[in-house]
Amino acid sequence: MSAVFALVDVNNFYVSCERVFQPRLKRSPMVVLSNNDGCAVARSNEVKALGVKMGATWFKMREIAQEHRIVAFSSNYTLYGDMSNRVVEVLRSFSPDIEVYSIDESFLRVESVCPWQASYRAFGQAIRAKVLQWLDLPVCVGFGSSKTLAKFANHLAKKNPQFEGVCDLGAFSNNELEDWMRKVDVAEVWGVGRKLNEKLAQLGIRSVADLAQADPKRIRSLFGVVLERTVLELNGVSCLSLEDIAPPKKQIISSRSFGQAVVSLPVLTEAVSFHVANASQKLRAQHATTQGIYVFLQTNRFKPEEPQYNEGKLITLPNPSDDTRVITQFAINVLERLYRPGFKYKKTGVMLLDLQPRAHDQMNLFGAVVNSTNSPQSLQLMRCLDSINGRYGRGTLKLATMGVSKAWEMRSENRSPRYTTHWDELPIVD
Numbered sequence: 001m002s003a004v005f006a007l008v009d010v011n012n013f014y015v016s017c018e019r020v021f022q023p024r025l026k027r028s029p030m031v032v033l034s035n036n037d038g039c040a041v042a043r044s045n046e047v048k049a050l051g052v053k054m055g056a057t058w059f060k061m062r063e064i065a066q067e068h069r070i071v072a073f074s075s076n077y078t079l080y081g082d083m084s085n086r087v088v089e090v091l092r093s094f095s096p097d098i099e100v101y102s103i104d105e106s107f108l109r110v111e112s113v114c115p116w117q118a119s120y121r122a123f124g125q126a127i128r129a130k131v132l133q134w135l136d137l138p139v140c141v142g143f144g145s146s147k148t149l150a151k152f153a154n155h156l157a158k159k160n161p162q163f164e165g166v167c168d169l170g171a172f173s174n175n176e177l178e179d180w181m182r183k184v185d186v187a188e189v190w191g192v193g194r195k196l197n198e199k200l201a202q203l204g205i206r207s208v209a210d211l212a213q214a215d216p217k218r219i220r221s222l223f224g225v226v227l228e229r230t231v232l233e234l235n236g237v238s239c240l241s242l243e244d245i246a247p248p249k250k251q252i253i254s255s256r257s258f259g260q261a262v263v264s265l266p267v268l269t270e271a272v273s274f275h276v277a278n279a280s281q282k283l284r285a286q287h288a289t290t291q292g293i294y295v296f297l298q299t300n301r302f303k304p305e306e307p308q309y310n311e312g313k314l315i316t317l318p319n320p321s322d323d324t325r326v327i328t329q330f331a332i333n334v335l336e337r338l339y340r341p342g343f344k345y346k347k348t349g350v351m352l353l354d355l356q357p358r359a360h361d362q363m364n365l366f367g368a369v370v371n372s373t374n375s376p377q378s379l380q381l382m383r384c385l386d387s388i389n390g391r392y393g394r395g396t397l398k399l400a401t402m403g404v405s406k407a408w409e410m411r412s413e414n415r416s417p418r419y420t421t422h423w424d425e426l427p428i429v430d
């Protein structure tokens, strides 16, 4: 049986989460703003229709907001993180083989679990109905024989009401598929994006169909192996893993299960410091800053006989930062407030939310004094840290809070994760 992938994506995720608890706003134009209430990080369809762009600053949209009564929410990442977990739980009931791709998107392998073998459309509608009934969140579902095709199908489902939220490319004839691929800009292809888009246009590759029909070898020599695989994927050959294509950077996650139960705060502190170092290095690699840090602690839910404690907390930084030292300090502070003695902890992790491009840095009122975290010295120090670790290996240079014992690490370090059989080891993409 050849592979069939489903991509399930929540529509306007942050806005939809807010509407769950404010149903009267279901048809109101709405935006969710970044933590300092600076710019729009999510827009409802009504706001998109008004031409408001992603990242638009609230200050500049004030007139249009008044005229159209746009409702603005500050971001509530604790809520979004929790709703995201709940969506994944529901999706797991449809397929155990699930890869969480971003806060609002997951890939499912479905060819052996679809109860209506011939009709993925019916399966997709069942997924939509259950997520809507249980969580009140609207999703679109795309099916295809590779992840890239599933992603494309999802795009079609979202943009074309006649699909009623579900699109199965497997049900199309070759001609129909080509027609749809002609209509869509190549920049919409998973992993292509704006930058590649320009270079592709110079070669006359403008639509999805153009890319699907390009010579993979030529594409490889010009753009590398990932885009070659993309071409193959558009032709139904599944060969891309999630690691190949980084998700849209709405958040960065670093988390891992412990090798053995951890009870002490100092060991947890080392683990959290490790995850902060890992996540903030990624943050800097994409020239972004964070203003929201979510730290979570979990006991082992597969040992119900043991006392359970699963809690997470979000902290908002006074200023956006990408400095490992600053983020570590805040994260440890959250951990200390989260920590309860007497539990056997199984896992901890750190999520960086409310990411902003570095150029958008805003200082607070006392910027010059308080915001030493984004000083030139900090920038230089972090650059130095990243280049030393890039050259001599991760963790060569680190904060003392990370410790040296690594008492919390997995014991069988060389074993590859038990991706499909152990809940704790499902691939985590960050």
Ligand SMILES: [Mg+2]
Binding pocket: 009, 010, 011, 012, 013, 104
């Ligand atoms: Mg979405």
